[in-house]
Amino acid sequence: MIDILKKIHSDSFIEETLGVIKKNLAELYGEKKGRKNYNCIIEAGEKFLRSLSDKDIEQFASFNRTQPYDHLKGKKFAISYPDNVYIDEEPTLQTLKRVLGTYFPGINGIHILPERVMSHYDVWPQDFFEFLSRRDAVSLVEYLQKEEYLDEKRIPTEKYGAIRDRAGAAQLASELIIPWLEGIETGDDTAGREKRADALVSVIEGAYNSHFNDGGFSQKTRAKIDPRFGTLNDLKEITSGYSVMLDYVVNHLDIDNDYLEAFRRGQNSGDAFILITPKEYDDMQRNGELSKTFRPRPFPLFTGVRKYPLNKDLTLSGKAEQINAVFTDSGLKPIDERVILFFSIYFKVQNDQGLTAEDKRVLDRFKKYLKEQGIEEGSIFTVSARQPAGQMFRAETAEDLSALVSILGFEREYGEIFLQHDDEIFGEKFFVYTTFSESQVDINPLSESGFKMIIDDLFHLLSSVNLAMMRMDAIKYLWKEKGRRNFDMEEGNILIDVIRGVMQLFAPGVLPLDEVNSPDPVVYKMEKDGGFAYLFGQVNSVVTAFNEQNLEPLKRFYTLFKEKQPRNFVPFIMLSTHDGRSVQGLGVQRTDGHVSIEQFYRLKEVIEDQGGKAKYRSVPRGQVAMDTFEKVITEAGLNAFKEKFLTLFTSQSVSEGDVLILTDPDTERQELLEKMAAFSGMSIQDLSRIPAIDYFLDWIIDGKTIYELCATSRSSFRKHVRNGAPSRGMLTPEMEARRFAQAQAFVLTFGQAVPAIYFNDLLGLENDYEGYDISGKPRDLNRHKSNLYSFDFENNQDPFIREYIPLINKILLIRGKDPSFYPGSDDFEFEALNESIFLNHPFHGGKHSFILGNISRMEQEIRINPAALAGAPRISRLRDLLSGAIVTPESDGTFILHFGPFGMLYLE
Incomplete structure (x- = not known):
């Protein structure tokens, strides 16, 4: 070595x-x-x-x-899923490379979002390429749709499920696939045909029994490319023409990973993960240990799972029969199998966790039973506090299984007897640590097997292709122990240093890019020794400024950037990512945040009015940072009553600063409002209408706060914009396209950063309501999968697309050749020339560029003096690289510049 x-x-x-x-x-x-x-x-x-x-x-x-x-000089990265664009006849990585190369020549880097094996809820021809020719794979999907085994979205149907329930999974191949294979194959290789049919059915079964894959960040293995996307050779082909970044998803694996599957079969100790018994979980809930851990999402910290039972071959119906036999032996009558099967997932619903496809089918059948019995769903379920479009138990139902049994009209003994036997028949229950979702099990860095998994995964990625960068996904969550904060832990930072050292030694030139979705000041602090990390503050600051036609949020963003960014720090910036729009990065809860709470509420209103969704995360109920309290009180205009309000709290110092804790932890929302009204002399109605107060009450009483707004970039910008008058007017598509391109240009030319643009922003897409309706996951509003033939790059008749794509391409090409940019230098300044015209001024090695934009609908004229800017010489003329126009100075050396609505200049 x-x-x-x-x-x-x-x-x-x-x-x-x-x-x-x-x-x-x-x-x-x-x-x-x-x-x-x-x-x-x-x-x-x-x-x-x-x-x-x-x-x-x-x-x-x-x-x-x-x-x-x-x-990385001159690089602009497209952030793209492997299947953001596709055709049925080829692996999606091949389509992605072709589309970027043909239609977006200004892109020269790609961040390929997770491309390893994952769970899919639908079936694509590409899933069969391992077993069939491409033509036959397309033909098979068409056949399955024609026979209504797959629906128009290629999702397994109830008809498929009915045949599966009747014939059993083992017989599916002979009923569904063998007849089709006999129609396309000649010869009498019966054994080979049956083997191939079983492989094809396993693909459909995978979709039928799928679960949430978190946009590919729930990976079953790092060792193999998902067949839908292609092969390792397809990935290597992309690196031949682009600088590439892949994701090191260091925290977790998909719940169906081989190691946990082996534990469920009793073949290993499971110590690569953090596992606890149901009793341990109950104890942690009771003693408050769970609330000590920082939660980036609202989902439960632990997810309920079962080991495989001794008799693994029993169908669900067979298991229900065994339970009914126990009931009969105990002198009770058999009950409907739909009720028994729901009993088997009671502990999961009780935990308000996301359900697998099979669990959802069990739940749906139980609801049909309720309807047949005339039992109102509302007597058992209410809206989930954690799962979008999900349901949870009402308080009285969630107490224990016997409580549900009583509501259903059965003797309580049914619940007691079921619990005595369910582990034996359905499999032993356990809980596994899941920071991000029910399908992503955290790797335990304390165990030898967990550590080995972390290192093996790192080298799997480094071995894949020649990489320019590696995205360190949610890297600050790396270290976790029961009952601790488990975010930005000192032990985790030491382990991160180990990983960085390994990369520097074995793969120099592959730069680790830290991805931490936190307020910008937190990122600056974490990168205090210099480094390469995501910034998220601009994501919503830019949209807020453009929506309000006022540069104030961007002035605050830049001021913080100049004051707090560490030396030798390089940001990776974009207007949008594959996730929701980061509220964390915006720093809404901080006095040094980029927007006020009222501005944030206006942004939220625009996004929701245009079809977007807000996502919440859990925070410890009854406590709030002093800094957040100060921002709320100041913004609400209640500083005069601050000392009175403080009498409702006790103060505690923690590593992150002072925290206020409600003296009475059982205080309800209305009660706290009444006390605040009494202190301030305001009415409860007036107080509750103040955005800052509403935000505060959500946090401290309801224990929740918005952590992202889910929408595409385009669907986040206000469609109606004032034109200097009280009336509002709808933007023309061409005007909307210029505004959107300018917003992208602001980010692409801000700072000496490495810039990126999300693939769906390259296409200028609006919210994907169909994708959201299928999954129920708000992030899928921004995770389109576009059929190349449907989009039609050559002759698209959408006036927005016709205006936008040539313009964004021109901006990308200019930015890539601009010598005034060099990542990592400090040679940049931003100025707000008035409330709605910005100037980005990068300079390096004697080269200067001036990127100016009018973020308003009004025509404007402005005078600039480049010689007064940092390091700029006296300039005899300027050329606009977008239009080719030459601008000459006035006699005093200044330049008069004209801007139409959302007009932009890129001057050299």
Whole structure:
């Protein structure tokens, strides 16, 4: 191993880096365990190095650590799912490469969102490419739709489920697939045909029994590309023409991963994950341990699962029959199997967690039973507090299973007897730690098997293709222990340093990009020693400024950027990502946030009025940061009553600052409003109408706050815009396109950053209501899968698209060639020339550019003096790279510039 490393690094660098890795591991795990984990890294690293070609080694050796971002100069990244655009006849990675190369020549980098094996709720021809020719794969999907086994969205239908229930999964191949195969194949290879039919049915079964995949971030393995997207060769083809970034989803694996599956079969200890018993979970809920952990999403911290029962071959109906036999032996009458099967998932519904496809079918059948019995659903269920479009138990139903049994009109003994036998028949219940969703099980970094999984996953990605960057997905959640905060932990930061050291040693030039969805000041603090990280503050600051035609949010964004960004810090910025629009990055709850709470509520109103959705996360009920309290009181105009309000709280100092805790933790919303009204002399109605107060009450009483707004970028901009008068007017499509392109241009030219644009923003797409209706997940409003033939790049008749795509392409091409940008330098300034015209001024190596935009609908004229800007010489003329127009100075050296509505200039 050392012989190869010496071709890449100096002896001193190798010795120093290995020494730091070894020291950090000993500090984290102790000498003995730390040595084992160090040997794990060395073993995986040696295997990786031996797989490298001479060209790979030369490329690593040429990396200059003193100029780590040099290879990113002029790069603009498209953030894209592997299947954002597709045709049925080829793997989606091939389609993506072709579309970007043909229609977006200004893109020269791609962040390919997770492309490893995942759960899918639908069936595509590409899923069969492993087993069939492309033509036959398309034909099979058409046949399955014609026979109504798949619906128009290619989702398995009730007809498919009915045949499955009647014939059993083992017989599906002979009923559904064999007849079709016999129609396209010749010969009498019966055994081969049956084997192929079983493989094809397994694909459909995967969709029928699918679960939430969180946009691909719930991956079953890192070792294989999902067949729908293509092969490793398809991925390598993309790297031949683009700088590429992949996702290192270091925190978790899909709940169907092989290791947890083996635990459920009793074949390993499960210590790669954090597992607890139902009793331990109940105890943690009772003693408040769960609330100590920071929650980035509203879902439960632990998800209920079952091991496989001893008799794994029993169908659900067979299991219900066994339970009914127990009831009969106990002197009770058999009951409807739909009720028994619902009993089997009671603990999951009680936990208000997301359900698998099979669980949802059990729930739907139980609801049909309720309807047949004349029992109102509302007597058992209410709207879920956590799951969009989901349901949870009413308080009286959630107490225990016997309470539900009584509501259904059965003797309580049914519930008691079921619980005595259900683990034996349905499988032993356990709970697994799930930070992000019910389908994403967290890897346990404390165990040897968990650590090995983290390291193996890292080298799987590094081995895949030549990477420019690696996105460190939610990296600050890496370290987790029961009953602790588990965000930005000191132990986690040491382990992150280990991972960085491994990358620097074995794959220099692959830059780790930290992804932490936090307020910008928090990101700056985390990157205090310099680094490369996402910024999310601009995502909603830009939209707010454009919607209000006022640059104030962007002035605050820039001021914070200049004051707090660390030296040698490089941001990765974009107007939108594949997720919801970050409210965390906006810093709504902070006094140093980019917008007021009232501005945020106006943004939320626009997005919701145009079909978007707000998503909430859980926060500890009854407590709030002093900084948030200060912002609320100031913005609500209640500073005069601050001391009176503080009498309702006690103060506590924590590592993040002072926290206020309600003296009476059982205070209700109306009660707190009444006390605030009494202190301030305002009416309860007037108080409750103040956005800051509503925001405060959501946080401290309801224990929730909005963490993202789900919508596409285009659907986040107000469609009706004032024109300097009280009346509002609908923008023309052409005007809307210019505004949208200008908003993208602001981000693409802000700071000496590495800029990106989300694929669906390249296409200028509006909300995907069909995708949302299918999944019920708000983020799917912004996760379109566009059929290439339907979009029609060549002759699209949409006036917005005809105006927007040529303009965004021109901006991307200009930005890529602009020598005034160099990632990592500090040579940039932003100015608000008036309340609605901005100037971005990048400069580097004696080159200067001036990007100006009018974010209002009004025509405007403005005078600028470039010579007064940082480092700029006296300029004899300017050229607009967008229009080609030449602008000459006035006698005093200033330039008079004219802007139409949402007009923009890119001057050199």
